[in-house]
Amino acid sequence: MKYLITGARGQLAKEFCKKINKMAELDNNIQIKAYDSSYIDISHFPTVNTIMESYKPNVVINCASYNNVEFAEVDDSLAYQANVLGVANLSYSCNKIGALLVHFSSDYVFDGMQEGVYVNAMLPYNETDCVNPINKYGLSKLQGEKMIQTLAERYLIFRTSWLYGNGNQNFVYKFLQWCQESYNVCVSDDEISVPTSCETVVDIVFKCLKFKDTLTSGLYHLTNSGMCSRYEFAKEIVRLKGLDNEVISAGSQKFNYLAKRPQFSAMDNKKIQEAFELTIPTW
Numbered sequence: 001m002k003y004l005i006t007g008a009r010g011q012l013a014k015e016f017c018k019k020i021n022k023m024a025e026l027d028n029n030i031q032i033k034a035y036d037s038s039y040i041d042i043s044h045f046p047t048v049n050t051i052m053e054s055y056k057p058n059v060v061i062n063c064a065s066y067n068n069v070e071f072a073e074v075d076d077s078l079a080y081q082a083n084v085l086g087v088a089n090l091s092y093s094c095n096k097i098g099a100l101l102v103h104f105s106s107d108y109v110f111d112g113m114q115e116g117v118y119v120n121a122m123l124p125y126n127e128t129d130c131v132n133p134i135n136k137y138g139l140s141k142l143q144g145e146k147m148i149q150t151l152a153e154r155y156l157i158f159r160t161s162w163l164y165g166n167g168n169q170n171f172v173y174k175f176l177q178w179c180q181e182s183y184n185v186c187v188s189d190d191e192i193s194v195p196t197s198c199e200t201v202v203d204i205v206f207k208c209l210k211f212k213d214t215l216t217s218g219l220y221h222l223t224n225s226g227m228c229s230r231y232e233f234a235k236e237i238v239r240l241k242g243l244d245n246e247v248i249s250a251g252s253q254k255f256n257y258l259a260k261r262p263q264f265s266a267m268d269n270k271k272i273q274e275a276f277e278l279t280i281p282t283w
Helices: 009-027 045-055 067-073 076-099 136-152 171-181 198-209 230-241 270-275
Strands: 002-008 031-035 058-061 099-107 156-162 183-190 220-223 246-250
Touching: 002 009, 002 045, 002 220, 009 198, 009 270, 031 136, 031 220, 045 067, 045 076, 058 171, 076 136, 076 156, 099 198, 099 270, 136 156, 171 183, 171 230, 183 270, 230 246
Parallel strands: 002 031, 002 058, 058 099, 099 156, 156 220, 183 246
Antiparallel strands: none
């Protein structure tokens, strides 16, 4: 089994590499190649095609993504190149060699205006709910989903939210940095979604890949279970770390975001749990 991972410097890719390298220690038939953007720019088709034709992976795990939500509002060209054009190139190349494409999208494809009542909160989004991104980053991720669904012959698309892991581009890392800089830390209490561990994502993806020879291509919400506000998330980080910082709740308007964010983007992971007979732990 050959795996190819793009976006190798990111937190999710690092977790995949750790998992596959451990698997390779037990099985000599497992191979992995992981490339960052300095080696493979997925928006450049000749490079993508050459590497894919040479290595011929069975599974391509696309962790390459442009995630700067704020800057994408100013200039969305980089977001388009990575999140739309890049996945189109990977789709074409995977088709040529019969590889399965695993891709990650975002809760930001939703506008946060979900209707319904769920334990005194809004009803979490499922895979059939209407999408309506309210920022350019979210639009690029939705366009990437549509590219894959149109072009790829074999694929799995996983929408994730509030990913955290071994990296510095996640809320846990940033919040702990804020705690070092100030005793009082303001965190929004009106942004609600699902903190999701990269370890959980990798674990669930590989449970799904056990069915790779028979599975039907599809789109799934892959998050930890439950939901919370960023304020609740921050309070839990403080508790688990044993910190004495004061977490102060504030409305998201206090932070003067350039890009609009969906205030509610929690997603329901029932479909993937039922399809693959899984139990996903809470955040």
